[in-house]
Amino acid sequence: MTSQKPGSPSTPHRPSQGNRDFRNRTKRDKKLPDDHKNIPRGAPQHLAGSITAQPAIHLKAGREKSLLRRHPWVFSGAIERVDGAPLSGDTLPVRDASGNFLAWAAYNANSQITARIWSWHEEDSIDAEFFRRRIANALAARNELNLADKSNGMRLIHAESDGLPGLVVDQYGNTLVMQVGSAGAERWRDICADILQQLCNPACIYERSDSDSRGLEGLEPRNGVLRGVLPESVEVIEHGLRFKVDVAAGQKTGFYLDQRDNRALTETLARDKDVLNCFCYTGGFSLYALRGGAKSVLSIDASGDALRIAQENLSRNGLDVSRAEWLEADVFQALRKLRDQGRSFDFIILDPPKFAPTAAFAEKAARGYKDINLLGFKLLRPGGLLATYSCSGGISADLFQKIIAGAALDAGVDAQIIHYLHASADHPVLLNFPEGAYLKGLVLRVEG
Numbered sequence: 439m440t441s442q443k444p445g446s447p448s449t450p451h452r453p454s455q456g457n458r459d460f461r462n463r464t465k466r467d468k469k470l471p472d473d474h475k476n477i478p479r480g481a482p483q484h485l486a487g488s489i490t491a492q493p494a495i496h497l498k499a500g501r502e503k504s505l506l507r508r509h510p511w512v513f514s515g516a517i518e519r520v521d522g523a524p525l526s527g528d529t530l531p532v533r534d535a536s537g538n539f540l541a542w543a544a545y546n547a548n549s550q551i552t553a554r555i556w557s558w559h560e561e562d563s564i565d566a567e568f569f570r571r572r573i574a575n576a577l578a579a580r581n582e583l584n585l586a587d588k589s590n591g592m593r594l595i596h597a598e599s600d601g602l603p604g605l606v607v608d609q610y611g612n613t614l615v616m617q618v619g620s621a622g623a624e625r626w627r628d629i630c631a632d633i634l635q636q637l638c639n640p641a642c643i644y645e646r647s648d649s650d651s652r653g654l655e656g657l658e659p660r661n662g663v664l665r666g667v668l669p670e671s672v673e674v675i676e677h678g679l680r681f682k683v684d685v686a687a688g689q690k691t692g693f694y695l696d697q698r699d700n701r702a703l704t705e706t707l708a709r710d711k712d713v714l715n716c717f718c719y720t721g722g723f724s725l726y727a728l729r730g731g732a733k734s735v736l737s738i739d740a741s742g743d744a745l746r747i748a749q750e751n752l753s754r755n756g757l758d759v760s761r762a763e764w765l766e767a768d769v770f771q772a773l774r775k776l777r778d779q780g781r782s783f784d785f786i787i788l789d790p791p792k793f794a795p796t797a798a799f800a801e802k803a804a805r806g807y808k809d810i811n812l813l814g815f816k817l818l819r820p821g822g823l824l825a826t827y828s829c830s831g832g833i834s835a836d837l838f839q840k841i842i843a844g845a846a847l848d849a850g851v852d853a854q855i856i857h858y859l860h861a862s863a864d865h866p867v868l869l870n871f872p873e874g875a876y877l878k879g880l881v882l883r884v885e886g
C-alpha cells in the first residue's frame with residue numbers, strides 16, 4: 439500500500455481467497471493492512487482439549503449456525519476446544535457442542551480463521567481422490583463457459599467458491615499460476631499440482647504464494663516454478679488483444695482476469711471519447727478503449743513496472759500510440775492536479791486496489807472511494823460516463839452504490855446507473871460465501 443499522504447486515504451492492495459489481493463505491490467504499500475489485519479492477532483482464543491482424544495474441533499454452543507448455513511470458515515472465537523494435538527494443515531472433523539459432525543475442515547492454529555471447510559459430508563475422505571474430483575469439477579465448470587474463443591486466460595480454481603479454500607489457479611495459455619493461501623491448501627499443494635499437471639498438461643505451473651496474507655496464516659512466502667519450465671514470455675490473448683503477463687513479478691498472479699467482461703464493455707462505450715483510466719495496471723481498460731475508437735486515453739498508475747508493460751502492450755497490439763498518454767502518479771493526487779488544471783473527460787474509469795479487505799475497514803475505505811469518485815464526477819463533462827469499481831470484500835454492492843451516490847451529491851451532479859457489473863463467470867461466487875462477491879462496479883452517466 440501507499441504510505442498515507444495527509445488527507446489521502448490508504449490504498450491497500452487487494453487479495454485473499456485469490457481475489458485481487460496483491461494489486462498494489464509498490465514497496466510503500468507493504469506497510470498497509472492486509473486482509474486479516476482487522477482481526478485481532480495473537481493466540482487463538484480457544485482452549486486445547488484432551489491431547490489423547492480423537493483430534494476434533496468442538497464449537498461453542500450456538501456457534502454452529504454459520505456452518506449449518508454452509509459458510510466455509512470457522513473463526514477462532516467460535517471454538518470451545520481442539521482435541522488431540524493436530525498440526526496446522528491437518529484435516530479435522532468440526533463438531534457442535536453436542537458432538538454432532540458438521541464438516542471436515544483444514545485446521546490452522548496460526549490463523550483467526552482456524553478452520554476452513556473441505557466437505558460437509560461425513561462419508562467423504564479428504565485425500566488425493568477428493569482433490570482430483572474438486573479440481574476436475576472446477577475445470578468442467580470452466581469448460582462449460584466456452585471462454586476459449588474469448589480468451590486463453592481464465593481462472594480455473596477460485597478458492598472457497600470452488601470448494602478449495604485457499605487455492606487459486608489462473609491459466610495464461612499453457613502456463614498455470616497457483617496461489618496457496620491457507621494451511622490446508624499448503625498441505626495438499628503438491629498433490630494439487632500433480633493433479634493439475636495430469637488434467638491440464640501445462641508447460642509450467644508457477645507458484646505465486648507470496649501475498650502478505652500468507653504471513654497471517656503462519657506460512658512463508660514462496661515464488662517459483664512448481665512444475666515444468668516457465669516460458670520466456672507469457673501472454674494472455676483476450677478478445678483478440680494481447681497482454682504480457684509478468685508471472686514472476688507482476689501483481690497478483692500477473693493479470694486481473696476478473697475484469698475481462700468489463701474491459702470488453704469499455705470498448706463499446708469509448709468511441710470518440712476523451713478517456714481517463716485510473717489505476718490502469720498493464721493497460722487493460724486503456725487498450726480496449728483505444729481499440730473502441732477513443733479520441734484520447736490518459737492512463738495513471740503508481741507502478742512504473744506496470745506502466746512499462748502497458749506501453750509494451752500498446753505496441754504489441756499495433757494500437758495508435760499517439761492517442762495514449764501514460765502517467766506514473768498517485769491517483770489521489772493526480773485527480774486533484776487534473777481538477778486544478780481545469781481538465782475534463784468524457785469517460786472516466788476508476789479501478790482501484792482493495793481499500794477494504796474486510797468489513798472492519800469499511801469506513802476508512804468508504805472515504806477513499808468517495809474521494810476518488812467525487813473527483814471523478816467533477817472531472818466529467820456533461821453527459822459523461824463514470825465506470826467505477828470496488829474489489830473490496832468488506833464493501834457490499836449496496837454500500838458501494840450508497841458511497842457513489844454520496845460522491846455524486848457532493849460533486850453536485852445527477853447521475854443514472856446504466857450498468858451493474860461484477861467479476862467474470864470464471865470467478866463464481868458460492869451462494870453461501872458472499873465474501874466471494876468481492877468485485878462490484880457501476881457505470882454511471884451524468885446528466886448532459
Ligand code: SAH
Nearest residue numbers: 449462694717719722739740741768769789
Ligand atoms: N484495471 C486494471 C487492474 C487495476 S489493479 C486491469 O484491468 O488490469 C490496481 C492498480 O492500482 C495497480 O496497478 C496498482 O499499481 C495501482 N495503484 C494502487 N494504488 C495506487 C495509487 N494510490 N495511485 C495510483 N495507482 C495505484
